[in-house]
Amino acid sequence: MSNPVLHSIHFYPLKAVGGHAPREAVVEPWGLAGDRRWVLVDSAGRIVTQRPHPRLALAAAELRPGGGIRMSAPGQEPLTVAVPPAGATVTVEIWGDKVEGVPADAAAHAWFSAYLDVDVRLVHLDDPATRRPIDPEYAEEGETVTFADGYPLLLTTLSSLDALNSLIAQGDHSDEGPLPMNRFRPNVVVDGTAPWAEDDWSRVAIGDVTFRVAKKCGRCVVTTTDQRTSERGKEPLRTLAKHRRFGDQLVFGQNLVPESTGTVRIGDPFTVLG
Numbered sequence: 041m042s043n044p045v046l047h048s049i050h051f052y053p054l055k056a057v058g059g060h061a062p063r064e065a066v067v068e069p070w071g072l073a074g075d076r077r078w079v080l081v082d083s084a085g086r087i088v089t090q091r092p093h094p095r096l097a098l099a100a101a102e103l104r105p106g107g108g109i110r111m112s113a114p115g116q117e118p119l120t121v122a123v124p125p126a127g128a129t130v131t132v133e134i135w136g137d138k139v140e141g142v143p144a145d146a147a148a149h150a151w152f153s154a155y156l157d158v159d160v161r162l163v164h165l166d167d168p169a170t171r172r173p174i175d176p177e178y179a180e181e182g183e184t185v186t187f188a189d190g191y192p193l194l195l196t197t198l199s200s201l202d203a204l205n206s207l208i209a210q211g212d213h214s215d216e217g218p219l220p221m222n223r224f225r226p227n228v229v230v231d232g233t234a235p236w237a238e239d240d241w242s243r244v245a246i247g248d249v250t251f252r253v254a255k256k257c258g259r260c261v262v263t264t265t266d267q268r269t270s271e272r273g274k275e276p277l278r279t280l281a282k283h284r285r286f287g288d289q290l291v292f293g294q295n296l297v298p299e300s301t302g303t304v305r306i307g308d309p310f311t312v313l314g
Contacts, residue, residue, distance in 0.1 A: 044232035044310035046246050047198060051075035051227060053109045054162075055187045056089040058100035058267070064305040067249050067298050070168040070184045071192035072227055074103045077168065079132060079141070079187040080152055080160045086133045087187070088160050090262045094270040099155065107164075111148075113155045121148045124164055132163055134187060139172045141165050141187075174297065178254040183297055191254050191295035195238065196226040203235035204292065207279045216275040222267045223276065224259070224292055230310045237312075238294045247308035251296040258289030 051072040052059030056079075066073040078101065080088035090096045099113035108122040121144050129140040141163035143149075148162040165171055165186055174183045175190060185192050201221055208217035221229055228246060241253045259280060264272045280290035 042232040044230055044312075046228060046304060046306055046308040046310055047231035048221075048229045048306060049227070049304065050225070050229070051103075052101070052225065053103045054078040054080070054099075054101035054111070055087065056080065056093075056096045057111075057113075058097070060103065064303055066303050067193075067301050068168070069192070069298055069301060070186050071188060071298075074107070075227065076187040077107065077165045078109055078144075079134070079163050079165070081130070081132055081163055083159050084133070085131050087135075088156070088158075090265055091260060093156055093158075094265045094272060095156065097265055097267045097270045099152075111151060116151060116155050119147065119151045121145070121162065123166075126166065129166075130161070130163060132187070134172075135189065137172055139165070139187070141171070174254075178295075179297065192298055193227040193251065193296040194225070194257055194293050195228050195230065195244075195251075195253075195296050196221060196224050196293040197233050197235075197238055198229060198231045199233055199235040200238065200292065204276060204279060204284075207283055208275050211275075211279050211282075213274045213278055216273045219276055220267075223263045223265070225262070226293060228296075228304070232310070241294065241312055241314070243299070243313035244296070245309075245311040245313055246304045247302070248300075249302040249304055250299040250313065252299055254295045254297050256286055256289065256291040257293040257295050258286075259292050263292070 049065045050061050055076045101109040110120045112118045124142045130143050132139045132141050144162040152160050168186050174185050205218035284291045
């Protein structure tokens with residue numbers, strides 16, 4: 041294998057919609073700077089994702105100076121939303137966690153409600169250092185996360201995607217492959233490792249920034265959603281169920297927790313520390 045390197049970087053200012061692929065990004069204790077600091081919630085305060093609303097794949101959120109976002113979606117005029125001022129918070133329910141966030145203004149709520157044809161609100165995470173602890177089974181004291189599913193970063197590898205696509209090509213839904221990496225919505229993608237080598241990692245470094253490998257990433261129906269069209273198929277879940285089942289989870293990728301902070305850049309060396 042060639043010397044492993046960081047192949048690409050991805051972050052998503054608003055959970056569940058399109059994001060950015062910069063050449064470099066700042067790693068904060070709770071994840072990449074700007075990643076998933078915004079979320080949509082329904083009338084009961086539960087997060088709104090592509091699981092029930094695949095059309096969110098067609099929307100995008102561009103990070104603006106100061107932490108605001110510029111939202112775009114088919115049939116909608118773009119709308120820029122500033123970070124809301126400190127004040128009253130609302131409770132966001134995210135996979136069993138109760139997290140306080142600050143709601144955006146009425147225009148933002150109306151914009152996404154019109155797009156999804158369902159009542160939703162846009163909420164900002166004002167203080168990622170204190171609002172949401174990581175699952176204590178996999179965290180050190182004081183470690184937190186944003187509105188990501190559960191962990192600060194998600195790592196995937198090109199070699200494992202190639203291996204998965206080879207398995208899909210041999211299956212009953214070969215016409216759906218090969219799948220692009222955007223189905224898995226990673227934060228960092230590594231090139232130059234052996235397929236599935238990530239199963240055995242416990243600590244890694246990208247450049248000078250070190251990370252603890254918290255746990256394997258269980259995958260859901262979002263991975264079956266074409267991020268360009270919002271149409272759904274059967275893959276990769278059919279193939280993951282046959283070849284990548286760990287307990288009750290279908291696995292692709294690893295969840296990371298930063299041990300240090302700094303800037304990571306495309307081309308940085310990737311090192312397995314343990």
